[in-house]
Amino acid sequence: AQKITQTQPGMFVQEKEAVTLDCTYDTSDPSYGLFWYKQPSSGEMIFLIYQGSYDQQNATEGRYSLNFQKARKSANLVISASQLGDSAMYFCAMSLILTGGGNKLTFGTGTQLKVEL
């Protein structure tokens, strides 16, 4: 079974600073994908970034980058130049890619990020 661990229930960052949200994962399957989603108070889950287990380079999407360390089984999200609108709950998730199971997502418990002036 897959497991995602997010050990930071809450984080604070000042506007325009960078912040790292931690995520570790556990799976014995060699083929998997790692995802980060943002959930504002409105409730909708917004896809941010994806990293495949065989991808050689760390994924980047605008101000978001995923620091993928396979040997340590970590997939931390880095948000650069934080903005007030980044205040939200952030979830790390994973899915198996080749094994059956429909690529369903397994989520962590989330990190609540608050961006301050």
Place this chain on the structure above:
Amino acid sequence: DTGVSQDPRHKITKRGQNVTFRCDPISEHNRLYWYRQTLGQGPEFLTYFQNEAQLEKSRLLSDRFSAERPKGSFSTLEIQRTEQGDSAMYLCASRETSGNSYEQYFGPGTRLTVT
């Protein structure tokens, strides 16, 4: 591309009543997922469809829960004889299975409160 939509957004019901939620995925997304999210937790997988076929159900999906996707487009999730423990946000997501993209796109959710 209008995104994933869900209806209703909020539902309050009394214990013992039946409720039904609807999800309209992104058009041409052949895979559709249902998740449940309780307060302070991440979403948990309930079931998924490939076109009209329901291919997997979680153990979380008791006999009181049933999901359908009759024509491979929209899906419904019905809960019979609701219990207070069913109170949660029910999220629907969809994705396409062609190409190398694995991200799922979520709807706004249906928040169920059972009194």
